Amino acid sequence: MFNISLPLNDIDFKTLEKEIYQRVLKYGREQIKTILEQLDVMIMESRDKAKYRNICIKKTSIKTVMGTIEYSRRIYRYYDEDGNKHYISLLDEYLKMNKTIGQMSVNLVEKIIENATNMSYRKTAHNITELTGQDISHQAAWDVVQKMGEKIQEQEKQKIKAYEKGKLKGKREVKVLFEESDGLYINMQGKDRKGGSGRKKEIKLAVTYEGWKKRYFGKCDEYVVINKNVVTGFHNSKEFADLIETTISQKYNIEKIQLRILNGDGAPWIKESASLALKHFQLDRFHIFQAIHRNIYDKKEAKKVSRMIKKLKIDQALNHIEQLKYECGGEVKEVKKLETLQQYLTNNRDGLIPYKQRKNIKLPAPPEGISYRNLGTMEHNICDILYLRMKNRKMSWSKAGANNLAKILALKASGKLYNKINSLLSGELSERLTQKVKEIKKPKPKTNKIKTNIYPVRRGSMPFSACSVTNGRKAIQSLITYGGQSIF
Known part of the structure; x- marks a missing residue:
């Protein structure tokens, strides 16, 4: 007691x-x-x-x-x-x-990362200090996240190399695979503000899943996606597309996938991803109607155009936007906005028709317990995975720091974070x-030998080094030390 x-x-x-x-x-x-x-x-x-x-x-x-x-x-x-x-x-x-990071146990690393994915490094340090009764600085918490993020990125690079060599062969078989992509601009700091968009840079996010199932049994109308996988990071179009395909190839048997649907906002890097692999691109419905309401000055007219798009009357919608240019009183600002909308819809015309309503798509029957629904999960994925942690509190980031944390957030959203921590900290x-x-013998430099009357003293080998060793000889050898340690 x-x-x-x-x-x-x-x-x-x-x-x-x-x-x-x-x-x-x-x-x-x-x-x-x-x-x-x-x-x-x-x-x-x-x-x-x-x-x-x-x-x-x-x-x-x-x-x-x-x-x-x-x-x-x-x-x-x-x-x-x-x-x-x-x-x-x-x-x-x-x-x-x-394999520890910073002299920390795996359990402590897990707790630090778990906190760091939800709150600032200072609050993380405070929570861990209270929990463990030892001082953990916010710098130590930051270091843990950086080292873990670097390990994750190094493993990603190795897997991409394996994918490029055709060595990744997933075993899971599905007929349909859905993919959604979007980006989030976050504030940068220091030298990372230079170039591109200046103060802000876009971090890319992609989500793949197999379909939807009901969250609860019964009459509930809430659905969740199945086997969700998330990848994210600062990458160019080709690098990010390779990362997506690597992640898919690692898990799935690509040859068994009959249909791949890609949903996005029409950004060039998203459409490039669709061209690198055989995917049917669909323009995200949220972004379609957002663009319509942002660029049409009259909200009643905006609703008219939206209804035309929903009824797949694409030509009629584009013609109506053209007419609105002459009905806005010639205001340059409004005309430019209408032209922007018109160009956006025209450039993504093929993606305006939902995948279920396309004649060139034959949709296989879904497996039991799974349904194929309308796409459009990216807004809440962007919010839940990246926005709440990386943008909501007016934060600014270094490119490396944001990338490392984003990799961890993606694993957390995929439900793989703790397994990844254990696997990365258990063999290195x-x-x-x-x-x-390692003792490396350096080659002796060439020297010109000069005859001299001075001869070097001959040095003998260490006692009993060239003969059988008895207990007595061992005792003598143990007395011969170098730097406090036996040289034998």
Whole structure:
């Protein structure tokens, strides 16, 4: 039982709860320290002693959800097949602690990233400090996101290379695959403001899914998309299209897909994506009617044009817009807006007809429990995935910082974030925990030999280095050290 050290008059439930919480964290740290050091001894006793030489015991620490844990573990030396020397902690290898970011456990990294996807880095640092009882700065939270984002991008590049070589063969089979794309302009800072749109740059977002299903059983009219996958980032048209196709090829058997529908606002990079793969492009209905109401001065006339578009009377709608140019009193501003609308609809004429109403599309029957509905999910995807975190609070970003966070947000929206964190932090050797030393012999420079009466002192080999080693000889060798460590 815990001893209460506070005066009776100063105790309330809030204080009591905090006191117990801190003690539980401390107890957890002590238990983990004890277990780690006991495991280290067990590994030392069961290791391959011929391969791994026990060099020393070093103190280290790791930040966890219970606070910072300080412990000691043994460092071993071994040689690989090429004769290269390595130093390693077998405890770290055994517990897969060799992929940590900034001396943090995977659980702590998850908590930091989970908070950082919902709030600022300062609020993230405050929450983690309160949760774990240790000081975590906003810079540390930022560093975790950057390093994780960089790892995700590096893996994306490797997968794109595999896709370009035809090595990605997904197994999932579907007949129809839907895709929607859009972009969000965010404020940039520093040197990243230069070029392009200046202060703002567009970050691209694409979502793929297989169809819709009801959110709840019964008469509910709410639907959710099935097997949603999200990709995002600052990329040019070709790079982003490759990223989309890589993501699809990794999951799906492309040869089994009979129909691909792409919904977008008509931006050149979206239509280019449709041309690089066999996709039917559809102009997003929200953007169609938004453009009509923004550019037609008379709202009654705007509704008329909207009804014509809905009834697929495309020529009639375009002719009506042409007539409105002469009915606006010759105002240059209004005429230019009407011309902008007319050009927008004309350039995307093929996409004005919904995919279900096109004669050249034969839509396969959907699988049981799945329905094929009208497209138009991107506005809420842009809002939920990017806008609320990256634009809603008048933020400005560096290109690298925004890209790294966006990659994490895309994985979260796809439901893959925690699996990705675990996979990226479970096999890569950490510079903090392991060291690799390669001894490379440099070629000796050519020198002109000059005869001299001065001869170098002959140097002998180390004692007993060329003969069998007995226990007595081992004792003598152990006395010969260099830099505090045995050179043998």
